[in-house]
Amino acid sequence: MLTAEQKQQFADQGYLVIDPQIDPAIIDGVRERVGNGLLYPDGRTVARVQDAxxxxxxxxxxxxxxxxxxVLAQLHGRKPLPFQTLNFRVGTEQKVHSDTVHFNSNPAGHMCGVWVALEDIDQHNGAVIYYPGSHKLPxxxxxxxxAEPDLGxxxxxxRDGPLSPRGWWRELRGHxxxxxxxxxxxxxxxYMERQIERARIAPALATIRKGQAFVWAANLMHGGSPRTDPARTRHSQVSHYYFEGARYHRPLLNPDGRVRYFQPDWIV
Structure with a gap:
C-alpha cells in the first residue's frame, strides 16, 4: 500500500499525509453530531471532546x-491498537509537545497519532504545526x-503519600x-520551547484537505498554530494508537521517574 518513498519519508521526517479512504458521509456526520455538540445537549461550546x-x-x-x-501496520511492523479519540471544533493553539510525554511504550516508539480533517484546513484556521525530523531527537x-535548574x-x-487512600488509588491506576x-x-x-531553539528545526503546517489524514510519529514535536481567523472552525479528529506486543506507560503522570505500566481502554 505504501511506496518505498513514503516509508522513507516517515522514517526521515516523522510524518506522512495519506488518504484514509473514509466515506465522506461518515466524516460529515461526525462533524455535525460531535463537532457541533450532540454530546453536549445543554448548549455548551467546547473545543475538544475526548473519547467520543x-x-x-x-x-x-x-x-x-x-x-x-x-498504513500504521506497514510503518511499525506491528498490529495497531486504537485507544483514544479527540474531536475538535476549532484549533487548539496548543503549545509544542511530543506525544511521548503523555503516552509512551516499551519498547519505545510504538505509539502514533492520526489527525483526520473533517473540513479543509489551512494556515488561517489553526492547522497543526510540526517540526519535521524532530522525532529523531532524544x-x-x-x-x-x-534537570534544568530553574525548572527543577x-x-x-x-501532595499525596503512597500509603494515603488517594495515593494508593493513583498507584493502582498507574499514576x-x-x-x-x-x-x-x-x-x-x-523546556520544549528551549529544545526547539537549541535544535534550530524549522516548523511546517499540516494544511490538509477534508478527508485527508496526517500521520505522525510519537516523538514528533507538534502543536496548534495560531487561528488568524477566529470566526472559522477547524473540525477534525485525532486518534491515538499503541502497537501490539509493547507495554504502555504515561511519563507525565510519573514525574518521580518510576515507570508504571497501564492497560488502555482499547477501541474495539
Missing part, C-alpha cells in the same frame, strides 16, 4: 478505518525537564501517588 467513540459510531469508524490500520520525560526548582511538591501534572506540564512546555 464511546457514544458515536462514526468516531469509532474513523479511528478504526481499515486503510489507516493497514525523548523528553520529566527527569529531563527537572519549580517542580510541583509532593505517581504524588504529583500535580497540570503544574509540571507548564514546565515541560517551557
Amino acid at each position: 467513540w464511546r457514544q458515536d459510531a462514526g468516531v469509532k469508524t474513523i479511528a478504526c478505518a481499515p486503510t489507516v490500520l493497514a 525523548e523528553v520525560g520529566m527527569s529531563e525537564v527537572f 526548582a519549580r517542580r510541583a511538591p509532593m 505517581s501517588p504524588a504529583h500535580d501534572s497540570a503544574h509540571n506540564y507548564l514546565l515541560y512546555e517551557t
Whole structure:
C-alpha cells in the first residue's frame, strides 16, 4: 500500500499525509453530531471532546478505518491498537509537545497519532504545526525537564503519600501517588520551547484537505498554530494508537521517574 518513498519519508521526517479512504458521509456526520455538540445537549461550546467513540459510531469508524490500520501496520511492523479519540471544533493553539510525554511504550516508539480533517484546513484556521525530523531527537520525560535548574526548582511538591487512600488509588491506576501534572506540564512546555531553539528545526503546517489524514510519529514535536481567523472552525479528529506486543506507560503522570505500566481502554 505504501511506496518505498513514503516509508522513507516517515522514517526521515516523522510524518506522512495519506488518504484514509473514509466515506465522506461518515466524516460529515461526525462533524455535525460531535463537532457541533450532540454530546453536549445543554448548549455548551467546547473545543475538544475526548473519547467520543464511546457514544458515536462514526468516531469509532474513523479511528478504526481499515486503510489507516493497514498504513500504521506497514510503518511499525506491528498490529495497531486504537485507544483514544479527540474531536475538535476549532484549533487548539496548543503549545509544542511530543506525544511521548503523555503516552509512551516499551519498547519505545510504538505509539502514533492520526489527525483526520473533517473540513479543509489551512494556515488561517489553526492547522497543526510540526517540526519535521524532530522525532529523531532524544525523548523528553520529566527527569529531563527537572534537570534544568530553574525548572527543577519549580517542580510541583509532593501532595499525596503512597500509603494515603488517594495515593494508593493513583498507584493502582498507574499514576505517581504524588504529583500535580497540570503544574509540571507548564514546565515541560517551557523546556520544549528551549529544545526547539537549541535544535534550530524549522516548523511546517499540516494544511490538509477534508478527508485527508496526517500521520505522525510519537516523538514528533507538534502543536496548534495560531487561528488568524477566529470566526472559522477547524473540525477534525485525532486518534491515538499503541502497537501490539509493547507495554504502555504515561511519563507525565510519573514525574518521580518510576515507570508504571497501564492497560488502555482499547477501541474495539
